[in-house]
Amino acid sequence: MPDVSAPALDDDVLVAVRDLSTRFFTEEGQINAVEGVSFEVRDNEVVGIVGESGSGKSVTALSLIDLVDSPGEITGGEVWYRDAELAEEFAGSDAVVGDHVDLRRVPATVRRSLRGSSFSMIFQDPMSSLNPSVTVGEQIAEAVEVQRRAKGNPRRTRSRTQGYGLGRLLVDAVLPSRSYTDEESHARAIKLLEQVGIPDPAERADEYPHQFSGGMLQRAMIAQALAGEPDVLIADEPTTALDVTIQAQILDILRELQESGETSVVMITHDLGVIARMCDRVGVMYAGEIVERGRLADVFDDPIHPYTQGLLGSVPDLEAPAARLQPIEGNVPSLLDREMPEGCYFADRCPKAMADCRQPVPEYDGDASEEHAVQCVLADREYDPAVALDDTDGVIDDTDSVTDDTDGATDDGVVSGE
Amino acid sequence: MSQGRFIAKRVLQGVGVVWGVVSIVFLLRFITPGSAINAVAPLDADRETRQAIARELGLNQPLHVQYGDYLVSLLQGDMGFSYVRGQEVTTLVFSKLPATVELAVAATVVAIGLSIPLGVVSATRRNQPVDWLATLFSLAGISTPNFWLGIMLILVLAVQLGIFQTSGRAVAAVEVAAAVVGPASFVKTLRLWLAHITLPAVALGTYFTALVTRLTRSGMLDELGKPYVRAARAKGLPEAVVRYKHALRNTLIPVITVLGLQLGTLIGGAVITEAVFSWPGLGTLVIRSINLRDWPVLQGSLIVIGTSFVLVNILVDVVYSSLDPRVVND
Amino acid sequence: MVSDRVRRNLASEFRSSVLAKLGVVLVLLVVFVAIFAPFVAPHNPTTQDLDNAERPPLGIVQTEERTTSEMVDGEVQTVTETVTIRPDAAHPLGTDGLGRDMLSRVIYGARTSLIVGVLGTVLAATVGVPIGLIAGYYRGRIDDGLMRFADVSLAFPSLVLAIALIGLWGRASVAVPDPFVAAGFAQEMPATFVLPGTVIVVVGVVNWVWFARIARGEALSLRDQEYVKAARALGADDGRIIAGHVLPNAITPIIVLGTVQVAAIILLESSLSFLGFSGTTLSWGFDISQGRDYVSSGQWWIAGMPGLAIMVAVIGINLIGDWLRDALDPGIQGEGGA
């Protein structure tokens, strides 16, 4: 577990996550979806989090924007966010260091008020992330409207529902009316649609999500996320459900966004190619932990952790197809607390597992650069076959319980390709 | 397809269903033991008189001819004569229809008005007292036979407390509306109308209130778990807008559909509620026509009930298509 | 056939919901009472005891002005006296207008309702499920035709259609020998049990549509599942696919609908017998209609008790339905109705 010293946060660090843990308390027991995760997001940078199904990458994203629903709960860690106004508001309390505020120690209403204005999020399947019976333009106008209403008084959520009583709400529930949003936010919504490259934005704004193609709808989602001019845009598998040529369009928009200088992007995906094209720094997640992180070159060119090596070895190379792939044997372990092994969770599948992999493994510094860090003993000493772990035979053992459908961990098991 | 075309399609289907209803009613007559003749002919009538009556009623012609005549007369609005009272079936049935419609509408308004807010509140305040109360009430509501509830209401409210009338229908809703002119008479007629319709409406409406409460509650819980709700919260929308403007709107779609389906249960319930409160509607007419084997009246009532069911279902489709855009602009 | 995942879901849902436990208790009670009626009922439900009529249930004392008039030497003298009628331990739920024991009648009423409910549901399912499966599996014109026919049947409210059919076909009923009495037990109980044949058939006929709709919905979605295509690739013909793959996976929602239907048919049967359309007098609805006249004179229990019995049974079955739906989550909402 990375040592939690007083956070040395330099100015260009926008968000610093320290030792974040999120757990799900289900009937089958406690599931450690995210455990002791730390990473930083600097100004207009793209930070990548890569991992397979069940690694906890989506839960990390949801924890960042405080959207973990029950039975999940953020049980520990700090989320430092640089916001001069906020720091001044909570000056003097232990939640503030310089301009950075630990969001975990401020009231929940304050965290909620940051949604849309400081943090915003786009999801893997845009079709299910938009309300099917409300027009796309109206939903984007809502995002603009809530920020406009909050401008007056950011902390009090009451301001967001001024002049929008229960009566008007119920009418809205039945008739397609625009009483929550006003003309101005609709004009801005159309502007946003144009900015993300949707043709005929005025006409398309009056259409419904099911009349958009996958690529167009993801652009609309990005437009909606930009409504509040957020500092950090969290993208959870944004292009996984899209075709390659459409994916390239969306990745370009995100790249444009980051180069425009106002927004940093947290890119969460299982696709190593997308990570390579988009990210400056990357963290590799396995079984709820970041097992290796650093600059892109550190992790891709001289990975130390056997899981990272296995991951890179499993990806077929488009330009130089190898005769045979080197897969990682076995299955991802269940994250059930009572079944989690001691020490490194990858030991059972690791070809270079040693006896002292059974004790808790601290995060060592990698040698590729000062940002390169690895949670593996191999960063500290060479592999010594004499002390190899005995039961790491290569046979795929079938006894452990299935990981894909661990209900609770919200990392959806199957990544749909088509 | 535009909304107009969707409704046109539903109307065409409705016409098909009405034609089906009419045909089945026509066929029912042929699977009844002891056909219409002995309902009309005096008991000791000999063969010739029975033959004469058969000829007069046109029963001896081949089936398809009878069917043809039956349809033609139907289109002219003539559904034959009541065996018992010799009265025009059409006028008889349509004179009784308003009472049943009034009762059904009153019950539905009570049901929807109460149950949707109750369902929403119990979904948003899950496992709190209001949720437990709503769940128990709605469970009892759908498990109570409405005629028994009617009798118990009569016992408690009418016999013991003497507030309401237990039978008959003093004044029609339309008269109440007409009486609006003079304030004094309006209050009196309104009170008279309420005194009569409240008990039957509550007895009939309880099952529906309970059913819609359960539907709204489970629908709301279902919608609140969907990804678009989480995405709405992620853009900073206040909880009230997320719940009512987004989640509730999508909850109403399946609720409306089921209401359309459960319409039959409502009309069935009205029939038996009328029997308990001797409410002069179509239901009482149906029961009397069966007991007296007055076949044309029963036939006319079934046709009117079936057709009104189809009309109301088309209305439900119109509401449905304005709520769910996917149905209309594909 | 029932995979252990289904058992596991049912068990975990059962443990966590008190309503599920209540449901199981109630239904077991009603089923037990229905089967072993001859042993459980204190008296023969049909024997009349006129001088013991209208006795209140335990704990309720009934005071009544009785006016008796008699000929005293040529003139008619009317004497009004207040008579108090005490409950009698032999009749815990009191007696009806003809002095018959209410508790025994309620117990035997359970037998009628359950049999009509279950047989009616089974009949509706055997008619509706195959039609729905075929309509959903083959789609196109077959589906169109069958579903328009279903719409037509829906257009007739089941109660109205039922009373029309019963009115036309008559109230034939079948006297079924009571196995226990025939085997020599509880000789004082009625030897045969009257089964309302027409009602069961009619109730089944009017409710087939709900099963057809559910089966069609399932078949429509299951038909495109990849394991169905795989079976076709293995050479399986439509019959084997529908029976071997579509039906087993459609069973769960059909069973949940089944519980809803049993509850709905019990309500329907009691309505029919209340209106006098049932082939048997040993029925809750019939007792309620008998007790109706006594309500105005405050004797509520004659109509009250059978009504409570109906509620207990139907609440229990609905709770079981909820438990199955929550555990197996078949996603059907609000289908089925009286």
Next chain:
Amino acid sequence: MSDATSGTEPLVRVRNLEKYYYENDTVIDSLLRRDPESVQAVDGVDLDVRRGETLGLVGESGCGKSTTGETVLRLREPTGGTVTFDGRDLSDLSGEELTAFRERAQIVFQDPFSSLDPRMTVGDIVTEGLRIHDLPADPPPDTSKAAARREQAAELLDRVGLSADQIDRYPHEFSGGQRQRVGIARALALDPEFVVLDEPVSALDVSVQAQILNLLDDLQAEYGLTYLFIAHDLSVVRHVCDRVAVMYLGEIVERGTTADIFESPTHPYTEALLESVPRAEVAEQGRRVDPLAGDVPSPRDPPSGCRFRTRCPEVIPPAGVETDQTDYRAILTLRDRLARGELGLDRFRSEEGDDAAFKRAVREEFGLTGLAGADADTLEDALEILANGRVEATVERLTDRFGSVCETDVPAAHDRGDGQTAACHLYRDDLDESEPAEPSVESALGGVDPDELASGEGS
């Protein structure tokens, strides 16, 4: 990847395969005078799969590759064309013969969660084929058929990397990768020669994907299987396939050996596909990619001529048109959207409403400010006609000047050497002087200028 035995008769020969779906053709629709719309999912596909070879069928979603795979096995009835398996035309087969064919050709599906019947144990799933065909015909002396099948199931499970004692477990007790192994075992049970793999690894994580790909490779070598491998992930296709066919909107646009297709692609769509794929290597960081513009058009009314023309970066301008590719495609996009009636003209009509402002607004919207010479004059006239509302006339004016061969004739499959063919007019030798214009580098906004974007209908 075994080397394909070329020259012999291909195991599977598909000629001019078509599969159309008809929508809204119920009785009610015919009453409403709505002619059934046909969706041409597969429109004239030719394929050859040689014995022991792996033929890749690649394309984006909606291109009809899965429909092709299923229609080849007659899991769907083809609307036209022929499928010949080992010399026999499948459309002649019916009843017994068709069932017999099933033993020789099988399929493995994509989604681990819907390809196995949740109600059946793994053992029953694997042996269902044997039960249908009443195999093994002559079980060993003292064992019943059922026991023999159970034994065979155990062997198959072992062969695909699962342990035999899981035979009585249910699918939900297995991970995604393990379920795909059961699907493969089921396909092998009848000892087929030809297996259609419909996106077998797309739903799996990378590490599990590698395990399955290795398994498929071993099985092909051991049983001499012939694969039709359907996928959208190009790096997987490169690793697995001997030859590849690239599909776009129901048609095959290019085919050839894997090396030719990946190293020297000839069809503009294949080039764009290969360029868009993000490589899992450091060199990928910041690589400038100009993605294809617009969306895949809806198969309900595909573009005329070459279906790729609405997104193609190398549309062939007619003789005498000098504008560069960007402006040229902007003109075509303007013309297409006018022809489809998708362009709302009133937003170009400003308050003072004079035609000059209208024309300027249209030019800005489509980025057509930099034209010169005859092209500029034609555009000027066309906009003039448009200004006074005659849309058809504008479309005609633009078409007869700028109409491209790509929109008039359907491209034939031109042979590019040793079996590589590309359905593209660039390779027609009868087009004399039209040099394929150099594709210009798209603008920084990732080639997404609103003006040159053809808005396909929501697919």
